[in-house]
Amino acid sequence: MSTLTSTVTSPTDVTGRAVARWGGFTPTMLGIELRRMLRNRRTIIFTLVFPAAMFFAFGGQDGWDEKVGQGNVAAYILVSMALYGAAMTAAAGGAMVAVERSLGWSRTLRLTPLNPAVYILTKALVALTMGTIAVTVVNIADIIQGKPHMPVGTWIACAVLTVVCTLVFAALGVFVGYLVPGENAMQVLGPGLALMSFLGNVFIPITEGTTMWHIASLTPMFGVAEIARSSLTHELPWYAVVNAVVWLALFVGGAAWWMSRDTARV
Template identity: 65%
Template sequence: MSTLETDPATRRVPPLGGFNRTLLGIELMRVLRNRRTVIFALAFPVAMFFVFGSGDQGEQKVGVGNVAAYIMVSMALYGGALIAAATGAGVATERAQGWSRQLRTTPLHPVAYVLVKALVALSAGVVAIVAVNVVGAAKGTVDLPLGAWIACGLTTLVCILSFAALGVFVGYLVPGENAMQILGPGLALLSFLGGLFIPLDQYSAVIRDIAYWTPMYGVAEVARAPLTHELPWFAIVNALAWLGLFVAGAAWRMSADTARV
């Protein structure tokens, strides 16, 4: 049986606080192996894109592209937000299962752990965004200049970080592994209100006024800005305010929990 260096004085500390590719790969695989996550964050948005993005109205012009492109970006945001929230909620589950405590008995630095989780949320988000975009490109109805297409993908990616924080927050508030049972329908409702599934101008004035205050509205406007070339100032305020709120909530619950390890 092999033994490593037994002299305590010559043992090394891992670089980057233990951050490494194997860790990132296994963590990403965990998210993508979860059947519920794959169905709701990958298959569902693609199906929604097919339903809403078909028909003649898909050809109508919007900004530098068309309605099909508008719906594609919206669905990618929905899928990305859901998968990011699932990753965030996993942090609380791992803590409840004692995995965080186990990790504290290894060289992994807490900052490296948070970094891994953020990167996993982003990578899984990329997978969800790419899934919708690949189907959109294959379908051929999407009209969007390449530069705007890439820009939309990037704005969407930044926007889903907000929901990773929401996932952490809700994960701590709801004990056990049931956080996603709240986050799933919750995000769907917020997506309806935020104009991801149905454009806001289809709603009555009252509902539209409410929608402007909900968390999906702001990020949706930001994500689609490269396409629409429209970005109301209150959408930016909305996106930043909800990001701040979710991050504060996650940090608050996490720090309240730290005492127990």
């Protein structure tokens, strides 16, 4: 009974009501969102364990210590695997947006002061944070292994570029999340991104100028991979930048198109 009388204000008191600050953004919400991601076993395996395992599989191959730009082959592979891991986390985060909409969670949030743009911004922050964690995990695993070698500045530059590049895949995640309803988006995104990584010159180097290479240069991982490694290789071909920008536009456009179709029935 005491719980019933403890309410201080009368519900009819309209004047004393404040509007939430920051469009409704709070650390509590961000904290719970991060905890959700870290609790999801599938996300952890695909994003944190798998990339590190891939590095150990490919990073120890013959010629790992050959020189590439400012570092060695192992460093080149390290950046590639970190990109793959970060892309996976971002895609997983993006797919969650679509899943949450299909569950009607967005409708629940619409009944709060939370601004929809702030919601997307929070999701982007979660994706970037998870991307950072994924990149850090791969880097730590590789430092322990001891083979990669590049200047510290390059190391950091590559990591930051990688995290930024993953926003392309956050958009892809939203897009796929709508195409594959329910919670199965990761089943498509997992193998899908692995395939794109093979095609996009991320896992295995493809000889420049071959037919395979020409096909590869058109796939979505190719551009961002070149950008992520540019600080190491000191090369950034124009077509890689075009590739990254075009795929970003396509994924964002696709995601935005689905979302706008969806808002009609929030």
